[in-house]
Every structure is written in C-alpha cells, then in structure tokens.
Amino acid sequence: MLRGSKVGLRARHQDDIPVLRAELHDDVANHARVQAVPWRPITPDAEAAPFKVDDTEEGHIPFSVVELDGGTLIGAATLWGIDDHNRLAHIGLSLLPSARGKGYGTDVVAVLCHYGFVVRGLRRMSIETLADNAAMLRAAERNGFVREGVLRSSAWVMGEFLDEVLLGLLVHEWKADRP
Secondary structure, three states, X not given: OEEOOOEEEEOOOOOHHHHHHHHHHOOHHHHHHHOOOOOOOOOOOOOOOOOOOOOOOOXXXXXXXXXXXXXXXXXXXXXXXXXXXXOEEEEEEEEOHHHOOOOHHHHHHHHHHHHHHHHOOOOEEEEEEEOOOHHXXXXXXXXXXXXXXXXXXXXXEOOEEEEEEEEEEEHHHHHHHOO
C-alpha cells in the first residue's frame, strides 16, 4: 500500500466494487462530472462494469483509497493515460460523499505524485478538471500543480457545456517542493 499522511492507496478489493459503484457510479450527477462519457446503467457482472480492475492494462492503474486510521474505504484514485515513452500520466480521483471536505483529496494527489514520479519514473503529471471543481483545483495547487490552460465549453455535464482547467506538474518542480 502507498501511504500518505491521511490516506492509503491500495489494490481494489472485490468488496470495494459495490460501495464505489453505489456511491460514485450510480450517482448520475456525480458520474456526469467525473467521466467523459454519458452515464448509463450497467449490470454488476458486465465486462465493462465500473470499478472492475483489469490488472493487465498498463496504461491505467486503479487504486482504492482508504483512511489510514481504520482502513475505511473512502474513494477511488487512478493514474491513467500513462505514456512510458514520454514519461507522463494523468491523475483522477473520486471521494465518497462522506469523505469530501476533509483534506483527503490533497493527500491522494500527493500520494499519486509520489507513485508517478518516484515509483514509475515519470517526468510529468497532469490533471484535467471542471473549472467549478474547487476541491480538485485546491488539491492540485496545494501539491504544486500549475494551471496551464482552460478548455472552454469542452465538457457536456447534465445539460450544459462547462469549462475544463488543465493543470500540470513536472518532476523537478515536485522535487523542489519536498523537504
């Protein structure tokens, strides 16, 4: 398990999937804000069931997020779009409603950066988030990410187009922030 100050990132367990599905995927409004595809109902045993792990896919590393104090499941995190040639990846995370607003997101981003830069040897991490996602923007910026641009009206979310903010962090910037 990868450890931060508040959270641990571990492999997804089979009993995590129903919780993540019920609290993240089946919440249509939340799903619409997180995924770049329209929500649709999916049966639990479907090949493309949400949060199902394919350990053979190298470009997508899913984690379950747990509280270090007690081990309670509080969300899902992902390093995705991993490009070993250009040594870059993207960060994604979703916290259960009961875990939001407690600083866990900042810690999750920090742990994913450590994993990407130290364990995987990447040189760049990126985050794309909706412009009104104050929590993710705060978590990214607290970890040294820099706003690199805005994709105007690029995300269709529950009946309207919203802007997305692009953020990036380079390994030498991340290392400069470490004690």
